[in-house]
Each structure stands twice: as structure tokens, then as C-alpha cells.
Amino acid sequence: xxxxxxxxGLTRCGVGVVEGVAGRPLTMLGVGVVRxxxxxxxxxxxxxxxxxxxxxxxxxxxxxxxxxxxxxxxxVSTVMGTAQASAVAMLCASRRSIPVxxxxxxxxxxxxxxxxxxxxxxxxxMVTRLLRLDAPPKPADAADALALAICHIWRxxxxxxxxxxxxxxxxxxxxxxxxxxxxxxxxx
Amino acid sequence: xxxxxxxxGLTRCGVGVVEGVAGRPLTMLGVGVVRxxxxxxxxxxxxxxxxxxxxxxxxxxxxxxxxxxxxxxxxVSTVMGTAQASAVAMLCASRRSIPVxxxxxxxxxxxxxxxxxxxxxxxxxMVTRLLRLDAPPKPADAADALALAICHIWRxxxxxxxxxxxxxxxxxxxxxxxxxxxxxxxxx
Numbered sequence: 001x002x003x004x005x006x007x008x009g010l011t012r013c014g015v016g017v018v019e020g021v022a023g024r025p026l027t028m029l030g031v032g033v034v035r036x037x038x039x040x041x042x043x044x045x046x047x048x049x050x051x052x053x054x055x056x057x058x059x060x061x062x063x064x065x066x067x068x069x070x071x072x073x074x075x076v077s078t079v080m081g082t083a084q085a086s087a088v089a090m091l092c093a094s095r096r097s098i099p100v101x102x103x104x105x106x107x108x109x110x111x112x113x114x115x116x117x118x119x120x121x122x123x124x125x126m127v128t129r130l131l132r133l134d135a136p137p138k139p140a141d142a143a144d145a146l147a148l149a150i151c152h153i154w155r156x157x158x159x160x161x162x163x164x165x166x167x168x169x170x171x172x173x174x175x176x177x178x179x180x181x182x183x184x185x186x187x188x
Numbered sequence: 189x190x191x192x193x194x195x196x197g198l199t200r201c202g203v204g205v206v207e208g209v210a211g212r213p214l215t216m217l218g219v220g221v222v223r224x225x226x227x228x229x230x231x232x233x234x235x236x237x238x239x240x241x242x243x244x245x246x247x248x249x250x251x252x253x254x255x256x257x258x259x260x261x262x263x264v265s266t267v268m269g270t271a272q273a274s275a276v277a278m279l280c281a282s283r284r285s286i287p288v289x290x291x292x293x294x295x296x297x298x299x300x301x302x303x304x305x306x307x308x309x310x311x312x313x314m315v316t317r318l319l320r321l322d323a324p325p326k327p328a329d330a331a332d333a334l335a336l337a338i339c340h341i342w343r344x345x346x347x348x349x350x351x352x353x354x355x356x357x358x359x360x361x362x363x364x365x366x367x368x369x370x371x372x373x374x375x376x
Contacts, residue, residue: 042290043282046275050283070268080258080271087234087272088279094231095238102230 001156002029004062004093005149006053007141008070008086009078010045011038013052014141017060018131018149022157026150028131029060031142046088053092065093066152068144069102101159103151108144111151123147189344190217192250192281193337194241195329196258196274197266198233199226201240202329205248206319206337210345214338216319217248219330234276241280253281254340256332257290289347291339296332299339311335 001021007014013034020026034052036045057065067090070083093100106116112126124136124143130150137143189209195202201222208214222240224233245253255278258271281288294304300314312324312331318338325331 041282041288043278043288046279047282050279079268083268083271084275084278087275090231090272091234091238091276091279094229094235100229100231 001064001153002060002062003064003066003149003152004056004060005145005147005152006065006067006086006089007144007148008068008082008089009141010036010042010049010081010085012139012141013049013085013089014139014143014145015053015056016137016142016146016149017056017062018146018153020153022154026131026153028133028146030056031137031146032056033139033142042084046084049085049088050092053089057092057096057098062098064099064101064152064156065089066101066103066148067093068108068148069104071104101152101156103148103155107155108147108151111154112147120144189252189341190248190250191252191254191337191340192244192248193333193335193340194253194255194274194277195332195336196256196270196277197329198224198230198237198269198273200327200329201237201273201277202327202331202333203241203244204325204330204334204337205244205250206334206341208341210342214319214341216321216334218244219325219334220244221327221330230272234272237273237276238280241277245280245284245286250286252287252289252340252344253277254289254291254336255281256296256336257292259292289340289344291336291343295343296335296339299342300335308332 002017002019005016005018015034016031017029018026019029034049036048040048067086070079070086090100109118109123110116112130113122120140124140127133127143127146127150128136131146137146190205190207193204193206203222204219205217206214207217222237224236228236255274258267258274278288297306297311298304300318301310308328312328315321315331315334315338316324319334325334
């Protein structure tokens with residue numbers, strides 16, 4: 001599975017591509033940051049982010065795009081820009097029919113470090129180790145994007161099993177209801 | 189001036205086109221709502237909003253797109269969706285090099301009703317009167333989009349004068365500095 005992780009932001013949008021499957025060593029294919037100047041108009045910054053994400057999609061052709069799920073609770077001053085940058089990333093992926101997966105910051109931290117409250121340094125250290133890099137990717141947004149991609153690769157099997165279980169449950173339910181209806185029809 | 193007003197939202201994105209200049213009767217050219225189903229994936233909803241906004245831009249070719257400025261302070265539960273829908277609207281406009289203007293809800297209310305704390309009914313009533321409509325546009329998101337467009341047409345002359353004044357001030361400053369440099373050069 002090849003995943004593009006996106007740590008959304010207007011000034012620095014972290015992007016990282018990881019390939020692999022759960023339980024096997026993972027490979028980093030690319031990492032970087034899409035930057036837009038803070039003094040540019042908001043609309044033009046969104047256009048620049050769109051162009052940047054499109055380039056990453058063109059170059060790496062990921063099967064899934066994993067984006068950080070933005071909460072309005074934390075860090076009110078930057079959350080609007082983060083929401084807007086994440087919207088552009090999701091739009092670019094969905095337009096190409098690439099599935100989008102959202103993971104919360106604590107899910108990502110827990111996946112790579114074992115703790116949902118790990119700090120930036122810890123996440124950077126684990127990303128470096130898991131991808132067998134020489135040094136932690138800089139800036140932190142780039143490391144976070146890789147952590148998102150790793151998180152998705154590791155969580156995906158569980159998520160898929162969950163979705164399959166839900167689907168199986170629904171099918172069984174529908175069958176039981178259909179049988180009940182048929183019985184009712186016969187006894188009526 | 190022809191303005192497309194956008195009241196951003198994921199479930200209902202209000203859109204309205206108004207033509208006119210400040211101090212003259214205004215004309216409504218079109219009003220509507222771009223809707224996306226709440227049970228659809230977020231990425232697909234953003235794609236649907238993009239398609240909807242593109243259609244309005246194609247049909248009406250506005251000179252300016254006026255979008256509600258989203259604040260993270262009010263209504264935390266819906267603000268993320270609003271920010272994401274507004275990002276798509278701004279992206280569509282900026283991609284076509286159409287200028288984007290942002291106005292706060294209280295600026296819009298004050299422009300059409302004289303009070304920044306006017307309620308939905310008051311805004312709807314004033315939009316109906318100012319555009320000489322038979323009834324208030326429904327839903328409220330559609331009326332709000334028209335109010336945004338009206339607000340922009342009325343505020344634009346003042347905004348332009350302000351921008352011109354700032355530009356003139358900068359030019360004058362640059363000239364004074366250049367003269368000072370020249371004088372320094374001669375006396376050195």
C-alpha cells in the first residue's frame with residue numbers, strides 16, 4: 001500500500017509518501033513541504049497548495065491520502081487555515097477518486113510512539129527509526145506527514161476488518177428482517 | 189459591478205449574484221443553494237461544492253466573489269465545515285483570477301440593515317426590499333449570499349478609496365526616501 005500523508009497548514013503543509021504493509025518494514029518514497037507566503041491573499045495561497053498537492057499526486061500516485069483530522073477545539077488561532085488547507089488536500093484526492101482517510105493527532109502519535117500524548121521530538125525519532133532514515137525529517141510538519149502515512153498503513157487492516165464486520169452485521173440484520181417479514185406474511 | 193456572494197456551508201452553500209453600483213438600485217441576476225448530502229464522505233462533498241461553484245462562475249461570470257469571513261469563535265460545531273466550504277469557493281475564484289473579498293457577518297448585517305446584530309428575518313426583509321423581490325429568498329443561506337453581494341457593492345468604493353490612499357501614501361514615502369538618498373549622495 002502506498003500512502004500520501006498530509007499534515008495540513010497554510011504556511012507549511014507537510015507531505016510524505018510511505019509504502020508498505022502492516023507487520024513489514026516500511027519504505028519512505030518522498031517527503032517535503034508545500035509552502036505559501038503569509039503575505040499573499042488567502043485565495044492565492046489555496047491555489048498554491050492545490051498546485052503543490054497535485055504535483056505530489058502526479059509524482060507518487062498514492063492509493064490512499066491520509067490527512068490529519070482537524071479539530072476546532074485546539075489552537076483556535078491557526079485552526080481556520082488548517083481546515084482550509086485540509087479541504088484543498090481532500091478535494092484534490094477525491095477529485096481523482098483516491099480514498100481519503102482522516103486520523104486524529106493522538107491516533108497518529110499513539111500509532112508511531114505508543115502514546116497519544118507523545119511530543120514532536122518523540123514522533124520525529126520514531127519516524128526516523130521506523131523508516132530507517134539517517135536523521136529526523138525537517139521541519140516537524142514533514143515528519144508529521146510521514147507519521148500520518150505510517151499510522152494509516154498500520155491502522156488500515158483493523159479499520160478494514162471493522163468495516164467488513166459492520167457490513168456483515170448489516171447484511172445479517174437485513175436477512176433476519178426479511179425472514180421476519182416473510183414469516184409475518186405467511187402467518188397473516 | 190457583478191458580484192457572486194457565497195454563504196459557505198457543507199450542507200447548504202448559499203449563492204447569489206447581484207449587479208449594480210453603490211447609490212443606484214441593484215439587480216438580482218440569480219440565487220440558489222449548492223447542497224451536499226450529510227451522509228456522503230467529506231472529500232466527495234467538497235468535490236460537489238467545487239462543481240456547484242464552478243457552474244455559478246460559468247453561468248454568471250462575476251467580477252468579484254464575496255465570501256463570508258469565517259470565525260472560529262462562533263458555533264464551534266459547524267465552523268470546520270464552513271471553513272472547508274469557504275476554502276473551496278475561494279480556490280475556485282482565485283484559480284480564475286477573480287478577486288475574492290471577505291466580509292464578516294456583522295459587516296454584512298450592518299450594510300443591509302443598519303445594525304450589525306440584525307437577525308435572519310431582518311436581513312431577509314432588507315434583501316427583499318433592496319432587490320425589489322416578491323418574497324424573501326429561501327432558505328436563509330440564499331438570502332445571506334445576496335446580502336454578501338450587496339454588502340460588497342456598497343463597501344467596495346470605500347475599500348477602493350482606502351487602498352488608493354494607502355498606495356498613494358506608499359508612493360509619496362518612497363519618493364521622499366529617494367530624495368533623501370539623493371541629497372545624502374550629493375552632500376557626502
